[in-house]
Amino acid sequence: MKRPEFIDGNGFIAEVIRTSRRKSADIRVEEGAVSVVVPADVSLERIGELLAAKRRWIKEKIALHQEMTPPSSKRYVSGESFSYLGRNYRLKVEKGLFAPVKLVQGRLLVSVPQGAEQPHMIRNALIRWYKRQAET
Structure with missing residues (x-):
């Protein structure tokens, strides 16, 4: 792909x-x-x-x-836990150029630019990542 x-x-x-x-x-x-x-x-x-x-x-x-969208209990910040294939993985958010979510060393890693709309960007990056994983 x-x-x-x-x-x-x-x-x-x-x-x-x-x-x-x-x-x-x-x-x-x-x-x-x-x-x-x-x-x-x-x-x-x-x-x-x-x-x-x-x-x-x-x-x-x-x-x-x-x-x-109904309010979520998730804030999409570093340290939050997200489930994938029956296991929980911690989210790690880095500042910089946008990069798609990657599963690295037991963490979901995402890089986003500085800005007020970060939770929205992180959420959408995670949705895309989950969809790509489902396709494969």
């Missing part, structure tokens, strides 16, 4: 999905997670422009999802 690509949308992280079966771009906001499906040859610069043009719409969709 190809390594996932991500792009910082200035307040949200979008997963880039490239495919040879598309002729145009498609931006999706599902469960508060943003993904952009594009033809295989579209540059990251062009994808950034598309996200910038739709930024307001994307932020509205994310906000709508956050309003509809």
Whole structure:
């Protein structure tokens, strides 16, 4: 499987999905997670422009999802425990460029940029990670 690509949308992280079966771009906001499906040859610069043009719409969709989501007891901070395949793993949050969740030495490791929307980004990164694990 190809390594996932991500792009910082200035307040949200979008997963880039490239495919040879598309002729145009498609931006999706599902469960508060943003993904952009594009033809295989579209540059990251062009994808950034598309996200910038739709930024307001994307932020509205994310906000709508956050309003509809019941409050969670999770705060998505380092040290919290998350279950995976019958075991509990501690979350370790690092500051820096966004990186997808990795299971390293018994910890769920995620790197996110500084910002007020970190819990949302961490939650979405974990959802994506769980979905990828389920696919494999």
